[in-house]
Every structure is written in structure tokens, then in C-alpha cells.
Amino acid sequence: MEASEPGVSADRVEELLLGHAPHLTRREVSARAGVPLELARELWRLLGFAETADDDVAFTEADVEALRLSAELTGLGILGDDSQAALVRTWGRSFARLAEWQTTLLARVAAEHAERAGEAGQSDVDPVEAMAALTAEVLPRVEQLQAYAWKRHLAGASSRLLALSGQPGEAGRPGEPVLVQAVCFVDIVGFTSRSKSLREAELVAWIEEFEHVSSSIVVEHGGRVIKNIGDEVLLVADDVATAAEIALEMTRRGADPDDAFPAVRAGIAHGDVVLRLGDVLGPTVNIAARLTSLARPGTVLVDDSAHEHLAALEAEREQASYTFRRPQRASVKGYSRLQPWVLRRA
Template identity: 45%
Template sequence: MTDHSLQRRLEGMLLGGERKYTRLEVAQRAGVAQERSRKLWQALGFASVGDDEVVFTDADVEAVRTTDRLIGTGLLHRDLETAVARTVGLHLSRLAEWQSQLLWSLIEQHPELAADEQQLVDLVRRLLPELERVQNFVWRRHLAAYAGRALAADEDLESRAQVVGFVDMVGYTRMTRRVDEAELGEVLERFEALATELIAEHRGRVVKMIGDEVLFVSDSPVEAAEVALSLAERTSADERLPPVRAGLAAGRVLSRFGDVYGSVVNLASRLTSMARPGTVLVDRELATELARVPEYELRTRRPVSVRGYNRVRSAALRRARDLAATSRAAAPDERSPSDP
């Protein structure tokens, strides 16, 4: 059996049928305009295809019909369908890439799978429904959590007051030049696992992992502070991880298709770039909130000019108990809140 034959067998299983329609035939069978079906296909992250290429299945036709029904119910506005498709395609393509890598890693560990194509096909056939069940369960749990928050909220969920945090590993670029791929993968895995664990524990939300950096949001100033401080503490105690630095800012944030935007996001990013290894910087608004919490100590820093901001006013956030063991003298660029 050739590799092309194996590819066709796996493809038919994953796509739920054989390729037998062109793009124009899909649009006709689904009852939607041809240009609309083309935009949806591209928004999902798939390459453009010619009008005469037979690449679509019955599942593709049903997917277009389902999208059309969602718009008909009013749940999804027609002006947003392309943006929604783009977001779904972006996140699911990353998931599919990772799962494919897992499969090939399994094959490398068990050469007998590569030698027996039928055994490989049977393995994928068994794993596919299990993966679907897990993904469906996780999606429903998250949907239930977010739906509960939406029903309990008394403000606009798309634009509301939140705390935005960036935490990144210090010296990551230098580290990539001196470690091999296996070591780098282990560092990234440990950092991502620790970050997602702490953010979930403190009821925040991971917006995205960007290599050596995590972006998260929280509805609570205290919980956001705990995430940043705990990450700094845990990475400092782990010899296999480089130190981290963090920046937190509070204010109105625009949430759109799982990502966040606005000046607060930009400010949190700038604060991160200003922070020393192992430290957490917060903006003035968040410092005012956290100053009321006795467990924390804040030391204001002199204003600094960074890209996009002339004079960024910030404060270094620490745990109050940590100060008893350190010198009372402030760092050269730090002053106590009562200093002029």
C-alpha cells in the first residue's frame, strides 16, 4: 500500500467521507451565495481552491448549512460570521497541529505502527471519538462557566473593567541559543503548565501563550496580584526555569473573540518590559486598589518614558512579609508611597 493510499484512508475517516464536491456545488447544495461560502472557507484558515477542484465532502455542505441556520436564529449576526469563523479556525488549527504531533511522536516510539498501515488506521479510528468526547466535555464546561458569569454580570461583557497581566521569562532569547530543542521544549512545558495552573487556581483566564510569555486577565485585583507574585516565586524556586517579570494594569478592556485590546493591555505590556527579573510592576490605578490590602507592600517608582508613553508611573508590588527580611533602604529608582 502506498503512502497516498494511507493518506486517502485517514483523510476519509477524518473528513467523514470522500471528496466529491467543488466549492460551487457546496454553495448550491447548502443554499448560500458562492462568495459567502468562499469567505467562510478562507476565514477558517484553509487555502483557496479553484472552482473546479473536487475537495469538499458532505460534512462541508452540512457545516455551511449549520452556519446559515445559526444566523437565521439570530444567535450569530451575519456581519460577524467571517470573524467568528476566523477565530474558530485559528484556535482549532493549533489544536489539530498539536494532536498530529502527538500521533507522530507515538509512531516514532512504536515503529511497528509505521510498518503496519492497517494497525495505524485502526489506532486513529479508536482515538478519534475519544478525542472528540474530551474536547466536547472541556468546551461544555468552559461554556457553562462563561455563561454563568454572563448571566450574573451587571455590565457589558465585551468592554468592562478588568486587570490585564503579562508575565514573561527573562533571558529566554539567550537561552534558546545555548540549549537544544528537547531542553527548550521542557522549559516551555514547565512554564506553560505552571502559568495555566496558577491562573486557573486564582479564577483568571489565559488569553494566550506567546512562547516565553503569558497574557491573562482577571476580574479581581487581588487574584491578579496573586498570579503574578506566585509565578515569580515558583519560577525562582525552580532551578530548571529562568526568572520571570510581570506587569499588571487595571481599567476598561475590550474583549473580542477571545482576545483583549485597549490601552490597558498596552500599558501592562510596557510595565513588563520595565520590570526587573523576579519583580512585578503595577500601574497607578491598580496600585491604589492593592494599597488597601495589608498583605501587600507597594513602592512607587520614578516615572519612565517608554514607547507610546511619556511618563509611565508604576509601583513595585511585593508581599508584606517579604519586606521584614530585606533592607528598609529603597532601590535607587524606588521610593516609598510617602516620599515626595
């Protein structure tokens, strides 16, 4: 069997994913959805899709339905003028990253299937055809699992927001609540020098293992990972003690020569944070980042507010769990009078 032409194969995969081969222009999509053409252009741009002319045949019925649903959400006030751009842009970026990773994974699996078939004497197996077949088989399962994961996370986020809605905190804009949280950054020590000695595949495997183990530790202790930023993880917790236990556990594992987990340092700050599109913003986040940059390898630094809460918790216990020490005063950009505490286990 001859290998499929790339364009033909791409069209087949696109048809499998979207339900139809592209047969509509943006003008036709806009007219069918009953939405102004300018809004259709804006949503397409915010979602991060490739730019096309209004008369290019690049759309399907799925695009008509998506535009119609967007208009309905706007009518319900979900996609208001103040949140539409940020929310849709976040959707586009998140799904684009997920799609890139999933496509790479599918291509690798399809190539492995084709290679095994070739070893078995089936020399006419085309890797591109294998990927198209795999897409048709895998897509419904992935779609169902993604919907389940999204609804589960939505339920958890809703429960947390309702439970914390009465706690102290400044009023934020609608849809951007301000809550009191413990914010923690954990950073790999010596990442730059170590990464120079690794091949690309080794570097990816190392970072993925760090993300996997750190995420497991965070979830097991009741925290929440906000995001991974290369060699760094940003997490939050509803109380300082939870963040402290997470940071101390990571530094403990990083200091163990028999543990593959890398050496890390951490910074914890406690105070108001703005929750926006799955991220956290505000001075508390900035202070936690600065503390991490000041921390020595294997050390956890906390700000005055975090120290105050932990010290109050210690006063209620019969046996001490933590010790605190003031390091030398250090100056960091934007916080010249920042005076942290070194947190250790008793």
C-alpha cells in the same frame, strides 16, 4: 507487508476523519446546501482551508452540512455581517493549531507502536497503516472530549459574563463587552540568551513546562489565562488582589534556586478591557505590557489604579500583606508619563 503509498494512506485518513472520501465539488456542495457559491468560497477561505477550484472534487457530505449550518447561524443572527469574518477566521485558526498538534502527536504514537511491533518481530507493520488505525480508534474519544471541554468553558464564560454585566465599564459593540478587569503579563527573564543554548526538543519542553506551571498557578488562584505568547503569558482576573497573588507567586518561584520554574517579571494594570473572540484589548492591556517591559527580574510593577485598589484592601486588614515603592520615572513608547509602583509582599 509493503508500505502504503502516501496518497492512498492520506485518502484513508481523510475518509476516516470526514466520514467519506471526497466526491463533491464546491459547486455541488453549494447547490445541496442551498447557499450561494460566493458565500461558500468566503467561508472556506476564512476557515483557512487549502484553496481549491470550484470544480475540484475535494468535498464530502460533511462540507454540505457545515455550509447549511453556517447559513442557519447567519439566519439566527449569530454570524452577522459585522462578526462573521472575525468569528469564522478565529475558529479556523484555533482548530488549525489544535489539528497540527494532534496530528503530530498521533504520528509520533503510531511510529512508536510500529517500532515496538518491529522489536517484537512483526516486521510487516507499516507506520502509516498504524496511524490510520490509531486515528479510527482515537478520533471518537477526542471528539467527545473536545465537545465536553468546549461546553464546560462555554458555561464558565457565560456565568462570568452574566455576573459581571452590571459592573462599571463603557458600552462596547454587541458581542464585544467592556468589563473592568485586572490584566497581567508575566515574562521569562533572559529567554533569548537561554534559548540559544538549548536544542529544539529542550526548548519545546522548557516552554511547555512554563506554560503548564504558570497555567496551574493562574487557575488555582482564580485567574484566567488568555494566551501564551512564546515566553510570555497574558492573564486576567476579576479583582486586582487575585492578579497580584498570581504574579507574586510566579516571581517567588522564579527566584527560588531549587525550583525549575524560570525567573520572571510581571506587570499589572487595572481598568476597562474589551473582550473580543477570547482575547482582551484596550489601553489597560497595553499598560500592563509596558509595565512588564519596565520591571526588573523578579519584580512586579502595578499601575496607579491597581495600587489604589490594593492599598484600599490593605487599609481594611489588621496586618499588611503588601508593600509599595515608587521606582524612578521611566518613559516607554506611547506612555511617557507612566509612573508605576513596585509591589512586594510585606
